[in-house]
Amino acid sequence: MSRIPLYLKERIEEVNKRALLDSFESQKLPRWEKTAITWFALMIFWMVVSASFHWQNILIGSIVTFIVSLLMYDMFTGDIQSSGNVVIKTLRILLLYIPQYIFIMAFRLLESNLKVMKHAIFLDINPGIVKIDSDLHSQTGLTILANSITLTPGTMTIDTVRKLDESKLYVHWIDVETMDRDKAGSMIKGDIEEWLKNIFW
Amino acid sequence: MIEYVFLLLGVILMITGSIGVLRFPDVYTRLHASTKCDTGGAMSILIALTIVAEAPMLIKVKFLILAFLIAMINPMIAHAIARGAHKSGVEPEGIIDIYARDGF
Amino acid sequence: MTADNLKRLVALLLVLSLAYVLLPMEYSRSDDMVSYEHYVENWEEVGVSNLVMGVLADWRLYDSVIEAMIFFTGVLGSYLLLEDESK
Amino acid sequence: MMMSNIVRTTTKMVSPFLVTYSIYIMLYGHLTPGGGFQAGVILAVSIILLMTAHGSKNLEEKVNETWFKMIENIMAISILIMVSIGLVFGAMFYNFLHRGTFGLPISGGMIPLFNIFVGLKVGAGFMVIYYALLRWF
Numbered sequence: 366m367s368r369i370p371l372y373l374k375e376r377i378e379e380v381n382k383r384a385l386l387d388s389f390e391s392q393k394l395p396r397w398e399k400t401a402i403t404w405f406a407l408m409i410f411w412m413v414v415s416a417s418f419h420w421q422n423i424l425i426g427s428i429v430t431f432i433v434s435l436l437m438y439d440m441f442t443g444d445i446q447s448s449g450n451v452v453i454k455t456l457r458i459l460l461l462y463i464p465q466y467i468f469i470m471a472f473r474l475l476e477s478n479l480k481v482m483k484h485a486i487f488l489d490i491n492p493g494i495v496k497i498d499s500d501l502h503s504q505t506g507l508t509i510l511a512n513s514i515t516l517t518p519g520t521m522t523i524d525t526v527r528k529l530d531e532s533k534l535y536v537h538w539i540d541v542e543t544m545d546r547d548k549a550g551s552m553i554k555g556d557i558e559e560w561l562k563n564i565f566w
Numbered sequence: 567m568i569e570y571v572f573l574l575l576g577v578i579l580m581i582t583g584s585i586g587v588l589r590f591p592d593v594y595t596r597l598h599a600s601t602k603c604d605t606g607g608a609m610s611i612l613i614a615l616t617i618v619a620e621a622p623m624l625i626k627v628k629f630l631i632l633a634f635l636i637a638m639i640n641p642m643i644a645h646a647i648a649r650g651a652h653k654s655g656v657e658p659e660g661i662i663d664i665y666a667r668d669g670f
Numbered sequence: 671m672t673a674d675n676l677k678r679l680v681a682l683l684l685v686l687s688l689a690y691v692l693l694p695m696e697y698s699r700s701d702d703m704v705s706y707e708h709y710v711e712n713w714e715e716v717g718v719s720n721l722v723m724g725v726l727a728d729w730r731l732y733d734s735v736i737e738a739m740i741f742f743t744g745v746l747g748s749y750l751l752l753e754d755e756s757k
Numbered sequence: 758m759m760m761s762n763i764v765r766t767t768t769k770m771v772s773p774f775l776v777t778y779s780i781y782i783m784l785y786g787h788l789t790p791g792g793g794f795q796a797g798v799i800l801a802v803s804i805i806l807l808m809t810a811h812g813s814k815n816l817e818e819k820v821n822e823t824w825f826k827m828i829e830n831i832m833a834i835s836i837l838i839m840v841s842i843g844l845v846f847g848a849m850f851y852n853f854l855h856r857g858t859f860g861l862p863i864s865g866g867m868i869p870l871f872n873i874f875v876g877l878k879v880g881a882g883f884m885v886i887y888y889a890l891l892r893w894f
Binding site for chain 1: 579582583585586589590591592594595597598599601602603605606607609622624625627628630631637638641642644645648649652658659660661662663664665666668
């Protein structure tokens, strides 16, 4: 690398960054698929809220949710990875990934509640703020990871830093066990990050 | 029978959260207690209500929307309060503070 | 007579006339027919299953429309009051 | 002025559900608890959440103050027009539409229409008040 002049180095870094950004952008879904997924999710929400299977109800619901999904198609589908068929992917997310996530998070939440109970009674705390790395680069994935970290035992996200290739999380740990970044990352994140990589980029 | 277990668990978790808020030393550790015990207690009371409610299945599912919104918004609010406290200069107690060392 | 005194006189007259109309009214509760009994008995007349909405939007629609206009006036007033004078 | 990444994304993820819920309360006001005013408040809150999280400057091209003023005025006028159409059918404030079947979404004559108008009007009105308060920053 020392043979490359300094003024070329910046250009090369810039080109690399742009290629990386393009590769991330190309993983996004096209617009009609985003609209379709939003419509599907809002339709499920409408059926749950209105709690009736009459044809008038279904007709009104489909019209209303179609208009809302045309207006707000980018709100929670903007960062879903595009790979494979849409229908298969949606069904897999609904039937496989979301129950899996709920199953993992329910037990982690119970464990974290019991841990807070233990800390509140014995006051054996050793707090500190540590920094961990993450492989997720999209906003939604990082947000769900941070919210899950807040609900898992003993940790709470203070801030996230999202740059193009590296995203970091600052985590307040109520009982600091290790200062090493990789070890702390694997202890804090657990298997949630692996799960989130299935859906978000 | 099982609904009483969930209801009792929820009440115990809420009480523990309030004890934690009173006993922990600074803002960040108190937020730990309030966030987790609030979310867990509210969700377990909601599960108990779902079992108890005398309604068709389709109406019982409505409780899950409350649970979804609580689980979505509660961690976000804890994060916003913690970040705001750190930005306005509340020093966290403890052995290490990388967030302040990185210049935020 | 100045303008201020005229305003005070008009206000006093309004209050006195309101008192003249409102105070002699019959406020004791009549035992034969209370209003909610009428509402519950004639529920089917409106044709909606939410009785509160039936009262608000059919039997007392006059009240609701004027209430919406009052909200409109409130928005207008706060918009004019909170206008930034520096611009 | 913009809040952090997590707050922005979470409000983005929650807001379509809030909008759908407010439209549900607006359209089903004659069947379930709720009505126009409550639906309008939820609608305004879902937009105010997005605006406080993302910063009002960044949303200037998507939501516009003029639209809200226009919606509020149009809805106020259409409520007045709707209640005075009843004069043709017999009396002022007369429910002139077909009542429909008891307990279905499309029933009750003009009560759903009244709910929709009031909901949009209240939501737009709260947005106008919010913009008026925002001008002091």
